[in-house]
Amino acid sequence: MGQPKQTSSVTPLRAMSCAVSFAVLGTLLLSQTAAFAQSTSQPANSHSTASQDNRATNNAASAARFDDETGDTATPAANGATANADDAQQRPAIPDAQAGDDITGSILDEDIRRLNTREASIDETLPRRRAAESASTAETPGIPIGTFVLRPSVTQSINTETTKDGNTRQRRAFLETDAAATLTSDWGRHQLTVTSEGAWQRNISGEGEEQPSFKVNGDLRLDLPDETTAHLTAGYNFYREDTDDPDAIADAAQQSDVQEFSAGASVQRDFGILRGTTALALTRSIYSDAKLANGTTIALSDRNQTTGTLRGRVGYELSPALIPFIEATIGRSVYDETRDSAGYERSGHSYGAKAGVEVDLGEKLKGEVGVGYEMADFEDSRLSSIDTATLDASLLWSPIRGTDVNLDLQTSIQPSTTAGESGYVSHALTTTVTHQLRDNLVGTMIGGVIWRDYPTDSTINDELVYTAATGLTWNINRYLDLTSTLGYELTTRKEGSDSQQWRAGVGLKLKR
Numbered sequence: 001m002g003q004p005k006q007t008s009s010v011t012p013l014r015a016m017s018c019a020v021s022f023a024v025l026g027t028l029l030l031s032q033t034a035a036f037a038q039s040t041s042q043p044a045n046s047h048s049t050a051s052q053d054n055r056a057t058n059n060a061a062s063a064a065r066f067d068d069e070t071g072d073t074a075t076p077a078a079n080g081a082t083a084n085a086d087d088a089q090q091r092p093a094i095p096d097a098q099a100g101d102d103i104t105g106s107i108l109d110e111d112i113r114r115l116n117t118r119e120a121s122i123d124e125t126l127p128r129r130r131a132a133e134s135a136s137t138a139e140t141p142g143i144p145i146g147t148f149v150l151r152p153s154v155t156q157s158i159n160t161e162t163t164k165d166g167n168t169r170q171r172r173a174f175l176e177t178d179a180a181a182t183l184t185s186d187w188g189r190h191q192l193t194v195t196s197e198g199a200w201q202r203n204i205s206g207e208g209e210e211q212p213s214f215k216v217n218g219d220l221r222l223d224l225p226d227e228t229t230a231h232l233t234a235g236y237n238f239y240r241e242d243t244d245d246p247d248a249i250a251d252a253a254q255q256s257d258v259q260e261f262s263a264g265a266s267v268q269r270d271f272g273i274l275r276g277t278t279a280l281a282l283t284r285s286i287y288s289d290a291k292l293a294n295g296t297t298i299a300l301s302d303r304n305q306t307t308g309t310l311r312g313r314v315g316y317e318l319s320p321a322l323i324p325f326i327e328a329t330i331g332r333s334v335y336d337e338t339r340d341s342a343g344y345e346r347s348g349h350s351y352g353a354k355a356g357v358e359v360d361l362g363e364k365l366k367g368e369v370g371v372g373y374e375m376a377d378f379e380d381s382r383l384s385s386i387d388t389a390t391l392d393a394s395l396l397w398s399p400i401r402g403t404d405v406n407l408d409l410q411t412s413i414q415p416s417t418t419a420g421e422s423g424y425v426s427h428a429l430t431t432t433v434t435h436q437l438r439d440n441l442v443g444t445m446i447g448g449v450i451w452r453d454y455p456t457d458s459t460i461n462d463e464l465v466y467t468a469a470t471g472l473t474w475n476i477n478r479y480l481d482l483t484s485t486l487g488y489e490l491t492t493r494k495e496g497s498d499s500q501q502w503r504a505g506v507g508l509k510l511k512r
Contacts, residue, residue, distance in 0.1 A: 157507025
């Protein structure tokens with residue numbers, strides 16, 4: 001019998017070692033493929049997948065080190081797999097970076113994974129061109145003053161005026177200098193705005209009364225917590241009383257110069273769908289003496305007065321564009337002298353209430369309309385009370401781009417200083433239409449009517465004042481305008497002669 005074939009005991013161990021090595025290599029490949037696929041579809045589980053790969057690699061390495069006689073073929077593969085797993089744990093793969101946006105951001109990572117990235121069009125490689133700014137709407141840069149910006153303007157014009165009152169006709173030519181300025185704060189919170197304008201006239205031929213004027217107003221807006229906004233206002237207004245004013249002195253060479261000082265405060269707060277407003281306004285009026293043609297003067301200090309008005313409003317917000325409201329006012333007028341030169345006590349009280357709606361449709365339409373009732377009574381029993389229904393409106397309408405229509409309707413009670421007269425009710429309607437004819441040419445038309453309605457027991461008849469004016473503004477450049485105006489005013493009376501006035505002028509406006 002032949003001897004059986006002798007087999008070394010090392011051979012089965014080497015065979016087992018090779019099998020284990022192939023198994024470990026296959027396990028590593030499968031685990032890496034599964035980890036990559038799972039991290040792509042579910043980035044949030046990438047960390048747990050990497051941990052499983054590390055545990056599989058460590059187990060495989062332990063199995064490979066089970067016997068020292070496994071040879072050199074399994075050791076490099078195990079060590080390499082272990083190093084790659086550690087690196088994967090320390091450096092997240094690209095899909096993990098996309099999930100957390102910790103490295104390059106999601107947009108960049110998406111482009112990295114895409115082979116067919118989008119090419120930018122030729123237009124996108126060039127800077128986008130801004131739309132041309134209209135010369136008529138361009139705002140001047142202004143003059144920086146600390147945290148404020150000042151925008152001044154000066155207009156110099158030459159004008160002609162013709163006034164006819166009954167059979168009396170006057171003509172004059174005059175130079176007029178108009179100055180205006182706006183000072184606006186550049187704060188992150190709150191805002192202060194100061195506006196001023198004035199006119200100075202000098203006759204160069206003919207006869208007629210010069211009409212200087214100046215006013216300045218300041219508004220400090222305070223943005224308070226809890227949806228609360230407060231305004232503190234102050235102002236000064238100087239003007240010369242118009243000859244056609246009912247309280248003007250007849251046949252005076254120069255009417256009284258009037259100075260008005262004003263101050264006020266208001267608070268507005270939103271209570272959900274309710275909006276409440278409380279405001280207090282104070283006005284102080286001072287009248288100078290009027291000068292007659294013979295050189296004498298008439299003192300008008302008995303017309304000096306102080307007026308205070310308290311106003312409250314509550315609005316209900318149906319939507320941001322539509323807010324109905326109700327409003328109530330109470331006022332008190334106190335004259336410096338208890339009795340005027342005719343012996344009447346002019347001090348008194350005023351009351352008013354109205355209901356209306358605020359509208360805000362953006363650039364197309366905004367403003368408010370209200371109807372109500374107003375009454376004024378006086379301390380002197382000889383002066384009858386005045387009451388009237390009121391209709392007030394202030395609307396800004398833009399039917400088409402480049403055209404703005406401003407409608408203003410006001411009803412108010414105007415006290416009188418004529419002996420035995422309480423005053424009258426003023427109904428004033430003014431419409432202003434501004435249209436951009438060309439890029440640098442703007443036309444303006446103004447039309448208005450004032451009805452002075454005296455009580456039935458008054459000795460003065462009602463008056464109607466009609467006004468019409470038109471103007472053109474040519475924007476030569478951002479800093480220089482050429483202006484022209486043409487205006488007409490007619491005052492009609494039931495008794496007595498009518499009065500008319502024509503005015504035309506041309507000027508240059510310099511603005512900064």
